Amino acid sequence: MPSLRSLPFPDPGVPDVRSGFRFLLWMEIRQWRGQAVAAAWGTLHLAAVACFPAAVGMAVQAVIDGSGSRLALAGALMLLLGVLTALGDTMLHRTAVTNWISAAARVQQLLARKTVELGAVLTRRVAAGEVVAVSTGDVEKIGWFVEALARFTSALLATVGLAVALLFYEPRLGLLVAAAVPVLALAVLPLLPSATRRADLQREKAGKATELASDTVAGLRVLRGIGGEELFLDRYRSASQEVRTAAVHSARMWALISAVQVALPGLLLVGVAWYGVRLALDGRISVGELVTVYGAVGFLMLPLRNFQEIAMAWSFSRPSAKRAARVLGLRRTVADTVPGGPDAAGTGPLSGELHDPATGLRVQAGLLTAVVCGDPDAAGVLADRLGGHSPQAVGGEVSAELGGWALDALPLAVARSAVLVQDKDPVLLSGTLAELLDVPSSGRVAPAEALAAAQCQDVLDALVQSLVGPDAESGDPMRARITERGRSLSGGQRQRLALARSLVTDPEVLVLDEPTSAVDAHTEARIARGLHEIRAGRTTVVLTSSPLVLDRADLVVFVDGGRAAASGRHLDLLRTDPRYRAVVTRDTDDGDGAGAGAGAAAGARAGEGNDGHASAEDRDGAPAGEHVPPQSGSTQKESA
Template sequence: MSLRQLPFQDPGVPDVRSGFRFLLWLEKRQLRGQLTAAAWGTLLMASIALFPAAVGLAVQAVVDHSGRRLALSGGLMLALGGLSALGDTMLHRTAVTNWITAAARVQQLLSRKTVELGSVLTRQVAAGEIVTVGAGDVEKIGWFVEAFARFTSAFVATIGIAVALAFYQPELGLMVAAAIPVLALAVLPLLPAATKRADVQREKAGKATELASDTVAGLRVLRGIGGEELFLDRYRKASQEVRTAAVHSARMWALISAVQVVLPGLLLVGVAWYGAVLALDGRISVGELVTVYGTVAFLMFPLRHFEEIAMAWSFSRPSAKRAARVLALVRGVEPDAAPSLPSAPSAGVSPSGDLYDPETGLLAPAGRLTAVVCGDPDAAGRLADRLGGHSPDRVAGQSSVLLGGTALDELPLAAARAAVLVQDKDPVLLSGTLHELLDVPSSGNVSSTDALTAAQCGDVLQALAQASVDDSGDPMRTRITERGRSLSGGQRQRLALARSLVADPEALVLDEPTSAVDSHTEARIARGLKEIRADRTTVVFTSSPLLLDRCDLVVFIADGSVAATGTHHELLRGDQRYRAVVTRETEEPAGVAAAVVTGGVTAAVPAAVSAEGPSVVPSGAAENTRIEESA
């Protein structure tokens, strides 16, 4: 295929049952390109292999003093030189095209899988392994696809030369034919050890990459606690382990290369010696000796491709295995294992209504702001993912989350993403301008200005305006660094919230959207969120009283199911476990609900008083508010 056709309209559905099957599927998808490259490679090797025959004819013509045959030999050499130049050029072009198209196909498959899984991907596969697959493994898989076509042409050329020599000069030809299998298979005993060493190198390289990415991601925290040198020493150690493993692996491949040079060299010496004996005895002519010698010397060229395909297979096999493992991941149960659920709406119709999770019994009424309080943060994160249709841990028989009675698992991926948006507790800001950050698929009903206002991003806009490099003072044109590292945690969190609000999905799920902001900003965000999401289904996972007080409904999850529902004040008065989670209370006497701070003196008061009294200081606000006793 032409590179102009990239990217593929449809990269296909890969066979991910194993790394070998994935490579086989990839070869089948590019069969036409492989056959074309093999044909050009065969032309190249045939023209080079015939060149010694032309030289032998020229030598014999000189010996026989035949000018006509010498001229014919010269013309034949010119023709073979032109064919070899054409074959070499076209082989390189088609082989590189095969490499690029194979790598592009794998990258598209990985990108599609990444989009499909979303944030669930890094919970199933380590970040370092994803980086390794997306960068190094794609290149190695493409290398195998490219090398396989050259190996095919080299194999055909080697067999053809052995048969031709056996007919052309039986005594020397049979000797060469018997030696070729030994030359081709001599490196096989060394391949397992070389493959093992290469696997160790890749494993250590993957761990070093993961350590580097984790260190860079947490650099701000490391600087705060003075841990840069500790992690730098760890990375130095990991890097040295990778270097040692690479040298250990290179030694084995150097040995394989040496074997591929020494054995054909010994064959060449043997052919020269035995051929000279035959020539002295008059059993072969000088021209025949030159032809056989030149042809055997040429054999070193295709035999090099045997070594290359062995290396390519050794490196691409684990790479294909890792790629197949990532591509085999699914975001929920398999379609044939899914339980019987209501039919999905027709294409183009977005579902709406109550958001319901049958596993926990959580019901978020349509058009209302619902808060979910869960004592276990990990369980809250899993529930948030499940509400968005991401349920990697769900097994067959468990029901999917329903939106307006429609199972999210039965919706097309694009429709499910448009209907429900989940913002996790650690949202990622990609590098780019603020305008690009907020340029996301949306309903068009919420402007970026309104979203930024609701998310209380005024100070963020001022900071971005001051950091503008084009002197325009326009914060929308200011570039945000990768993952928003130039911003504070609270600023990143508010920009991510604004991005989610601009999208304006039918149902919005926010996991701890204000955990990194102060109490005054959090109170304003709570008010802005309720206003901008009026008549839209919104679920907020939080234990902050400032947010809980603004919600229409609060659902308390305990032991994996709904334990209580009501308003924030109702649950404070009526549920001891809820009160313990929200106010961070430890065990206390019955009837005592909170601490009232008056003039710097703390006193226990009955629950009926503390639940409504304005002097109650919840833990979320108490972290940011201090009442000091006046002098």
């Protein structure tokens, strides 16, 4: 039997996710020892309770017969049964709760392992609200069914045993009870399908409400900026009322099932009492025997409640197990390993050229390569594919290759250690700045260097101002706490801290999707310079259309129509490729003169600071004559 001290499990196992039923069956098999122990204690508890009517009947008959010795024996028997009842109930509760917690912990470990395996692909394959529902409510319902099955087993054994015992003890009344027990146990079956449908509807609406709430909270800053709080609040109120209505509708059916479970045993009890009294008046049974049978029938209401519980647990856990199996059944790779390829032990580190067969993009090792996509939506898909994240998620496209090895066919640890992808909306976890930057790394780049390259000095100053207590006296920004998802920071500050975290990791290949989209022009120019310097000798891919970043790249590749259409230096492509110039300058006129004029005008605007005078590069001490490339449309401002 598992102990809570052994949690978490060293290995939660490999679940059977072919269906929800098979997943529940696998859970039961994995915990069969704990289930057997709980069923044994439950059987002892119910058997002791079931024997109490016999002891009471013996005492009543002893009083009628005036037998002091039998009365004393009955008293001793009741004392023993009381001890056994208390022992069985205590141990049953202990083992059942242990089974529940163990089952829930196993499912949570499986979900955590799957989340780590899939990474960002998970929320593209499954809605975020469903993931939250599985990891919270569904985990509890699955654990409930696992531990309830042991109590049901003991209730079934006690019910069958009591019916058989009554047949031998008093055949006439025992036959009536034995015939009625199957009816009592199966009477609620016609009501279960309707109860299950109502419960499923309730869970579906609850999942939608949870997803709406999580999305609203995540976008609260934006909603406040556009005054949309009330609109989304009204939507959540409406969704919440739908959940309430569905819950009441479901509760009514379960209340009817409970009423049936109480009414039918009550009618049986009345029938046994009426028939037993007639037998006693005729002298065919003794008063003690009547009391024993009456008490035994009254006992049946206890195990029958376990029958109702297992029906409810099955109804609630079946869809929960189905959802859990669907999430756990997701696969990132088409194969776990490639024979002879690099392994997790690091005996064959990945390096070399990064190649995307889908677009024909080739990224030379050790260079800073910028990629401009004619379709902005294609950039995120390309970034995922370059990291080996989404070959199955985007319709079975072939995986990117690094050094000749397909990333989606390599062990996860190998692919992750070689290629790091930072998407355009990186997440900052809550904790101190030191904890944020405490990530697996090569050790080549210190946190201070990464923060400097990402131009985080103003962020550090703001974090110092937020220090309180003893931390404020130290003035160390590494002790400052960052709230969940970095909500206390601006969009540009979050973006730069995420970039610093990626630079600290220092992977062999770093893929950045629009890493400077939320910062102003002169900060963007300094980031581009710092990125080029700190990643010298490392392979870096930046998906961007910012001229300030493109001008710093060793090579620019233009992807148009799903294929790598042109490559070269930024200024050369501006002069020679009208399609590239139109994307970078946001100019719909492909004419050479118009495009060049737009680029020159944009360049003049990029050279100006916020006050409209000297460029930020000049104010920050850039070398004289350093080129500031053309900037698109209007100067970008750091988002609030």
